[in-house]
Amino acid sequence: MKNQLNMSSSPLLPAILTLTLLSFTLSANAQVCSEGFSKLAQQKNISDCKRLRTLGAEFAWNLHSNGSNSNYTVVDILFGVILNAPQGWIAWGVNPGKRPEMIGTKAIIAVKNSDGRWVVDTYNITKETRNGCILLRSELKIVLCKSIEQEVEGMSTMSVRLSLPTEEYNVTKLNHVWQVGYDIEDGHPLRHPRTLRNVDSTEVINLTDRKGPSTGQYRSYLRSIHGVLNIIGWGTLLPFGIIIARYFRVFPFQCDPSWFYLHIGCQLTGFLVGTAGWAIGLSLGHSSRYYTFHHHRTFAILIFIFSTVQMLAFRLKPKVTDDYRKYWNMYHHFLGYGLLAIIVINIFKGIHILEGGDAWKWGYIGVLAFLGAIAFGLEVFTWIRFFRLKQRKKNHGAKKGPNQKETVEPPKDKDVFLIQG
Numbered sequence: 001m002k003n004q005l006n007m008s009s010s011p012l013l014p015a016i017l018t019l020t021l022l023s024f025t026l027s028a029n030a031q032v033c034s035e036g037f038s039k040l041a042q043q044k045n046i047s048d049c050k051r052l053r054t055l056g057a058e059f060a061w062n063l064h065s066n067g068s069n070s071n072y073t074v075v076d077i078l079f080g081v082i083l084n085a086p087q088g089w090i091a092w093g094v095n096p097g098k099r100p101e102m103i104g105t106k107a108i109i110a111v112k113n114s115d116g117r118w119v120v121d122t123y124n125i126t127k128e129t130r131n132g133c134i135l136l137r138s139e140l141k142i143v144l145c146k147s148i149e150q151e152v153e154g155m156s157t158m159s160v161r162l163s164l165p166t167e168e169y170n171v172t173k174l175n176h177v178w179q180v181g182y183d184i185e186d187g188h189p190l191r192h193p194r195t196l197r198n199v200d201s202t203e204v205i206n207l208t209d210r211k212g213p214s215t216g217q218y219r220s221y222l223r224s225i226h227g228v229l230n231i232i233g234w235g236t237l238l239p240f241g242i243i244i245a246r247y248f249r250v251f252p253f254q255c256d257p258s259w260f261y262l263h264i265g266c267q268l269t270g271f272l273v274g275t276a277g278w279a280i281g282l283s284l285g286h287s288s289r290y291y292t293f294h295h296h297r298t299f300a301i302l303i304f305i306f307s308t309v310q311m312l313a314f315r316l317k318p319k320v321t322d323d324y325r326k327y328w329n330m331y332h333h334f335l336g337y338g339l340l341a342i343i344v345i346n347i348f349k350g351i352h353i354l355e356g357g358d359a360w361k362w363g364y365i366g367v368l369a370f371l372g373a374i375a376f377g378l379e380v381f382t383w384i385r386f387f388r389l390k391q392r393k394k395n396h397g398a399k400k401g402p403n404q405k406e407t408v409e410p411p412k413d414k415d416v417f418l419i420q421g
């Protein structure tokens with residue numbers, strides 16, 4: 001029986017898998033611009049270019065120092081993003097505040113009317129905008145000129161020349177945001193979609209470096225960590241612990257008491273790791289509290305509550321000898337399986353929020369297939385063994401009489417089969 005216990009090392013495999021996945025998503029960062037966009041930038045004498053992280057946006061810039069006046073930095077910008085709709089708007093802006101965020105941004109917005117005509121204007125984005133007030137044009141001193149440019153590679157583009165007061169804007173760490181929306185009313189841009197891509201379209205950029213390295217993406221790193229911890233904790237260790245309880249407690253393998261320590265070990269580690277991921281998820285939800293993913297959040301709270309109840313079982317379960325232990329076991333098992341279903345659904349919901357998290361999706365499908373294969377193998381083995389023992393019991397019973405019964409009775413604990421039935 002001992003060699004069965006080696007399986008406890010196999011949760012490492014999905015862990016390694018998910019970590020590889022994480023480094024993969026983190027390194028898919030700095031990319032050069034598309035050919036058409038670079039060409040357009042060159043025509044405007046702009047040499048530095050980078051792809052932005054979200055919305056298929058690209059960004060080119062050129063710094064001019066204003067020799068006679070070092071109190072201003074002049075920047076030429078070319079910005080492109082995929083709109084792909086008969087009407088809508090594209091926007092780019094800088095934020096003189098502490099963080100790269102929507103509120104406080106000085107934005108240049110190009111609105112595409114339903115007749116295909118573009119109008120570019122400047123806007124002051126305030127708290128009221130976020131609360132649903134219509135966005136009104138306002139003069140921005142920093143914008144020297146602005147215009148819509150030709151469409152390249154499916155991207156709508158606009159160019160802007162800014163004169164940034166060095167006191168307010170530090171070009172080595174400039175907060176900038178970009179956005180795209182599809183709704184307009186009388187030429188006014190209305191609210192953009194609230195998917196993750198639209199929430200994540202901000203960064204801090206160093207314009208003095210030709211590659212334009214960016215920071216301020218801690219949220220997307222945190223999100224990856226949230227995903228990995230939850231996939232390992234809730235999504236891998238808990239189901240693995242359930243498999244151990246189901247197949248190693250009584251039948252087909254009786255590994256008493258090591259099944260119990262493994263089960264508790266898996267569930268406890270899974271619970272702690274998962275709770276860490278859950279807490280990160282809560283703080284992520286808090287830091288972008290105007291964009292809530294309601295179902296994901298509700299499911300996450302249910303998972304935490306029910307798994308806490310399950311963990312309390314460790315302390316509160318009735319003694320083996322108690323009459324109602326059988327019913328308690330049923331309840332513990334059914335809650336466990338229900339929890340498992342919610343966990344799997346919520347992990348896929350989380351991956352769905354990522355939009356294009358295909359690597360995540362297939363990674364987790366791989367983990368599930370791995371666990372499923374183990375469970376399926378053990379299930380088949382259980383039934384084969386069960387019928388063999390039944391057969392043998394019959395034969396023996398015929399030869400040796402009822403006093404042999406004890407040694408061939410397969411499952412001592414009926415509720416294993418209650419579940420299987």
Ligand SMILES: *[C@@H]1O[C@H](CO)[C@@H](O)[C@H](O)[C@H]1NC(C)=O
Nearest residue numbers: 040041042043044045046076
């Ligand atoms: C780009 O630079 C060249 C040479 O300095 C100049 O002749 C040209 O007018 C510039 N083009 C633009 C769009 O500024």
Ligand SMILES: *[C@@H]1O[C@H](CO)[C@@H](O)[C@H](O)[C@H]1NC(C)=O
Nearest residue numbers: 066067068069072073074163
């Ligand atoms: C350079 O600074 C001078 C003095 O403040 C200003 O008049 C001029 O517009 C600035 N040039 C640019 C390109 O911003």
Ligand SMILES: *[C@@H]1O[C@H](CO)[C@@H](O)[C@H](O)[C@H]1NC(C)=O
Nearest residue numbers: 067068069070071072166167
């Ligand atoms: C730049 O700013 C400093 C302090 O704010 C001021 O003393 C100086 O006159 C300014 N320079 C120009 C050219 O405006």
Ligand SMILES: *[C@@H]1O[C@H](CO)[C@@H](O)[C@H](O)[C@H]1NC(C)=O
Nearest residue numbers: 104124125126127138139140
């Ligand atoms: C933009 O909004 C800020 C408040 O968020 C305000 O202080 C500022 O005067 C506004 N600027 C313009 C040009 O309306």
Ligand SMILES: *[C@@H]1O[C@H](CO)[C@@H](O)[C@H](O)[C@H]1NC(C)=O
Nearest residue numbers: 166167168169170171172173
């Ligand atoms: C901009 O930020 C860098 C790094 O924090 C700092 O060294 C530099 O002095 C700042 N420049 C201005 C003009 O504030």
Ligand SMILES: *[C@@H]1O[C@H](CO)[C@@H](O)[C@H](O)[C@H]1NC(C)=O
Nearest residue numbers: 171172173206207208209210
């Ligand atoms: C910005 O980039 C320049 C050039 O690579 C570098 O010297 C500077 O330290 C960077 N500043 C920040 C704040 O990262």
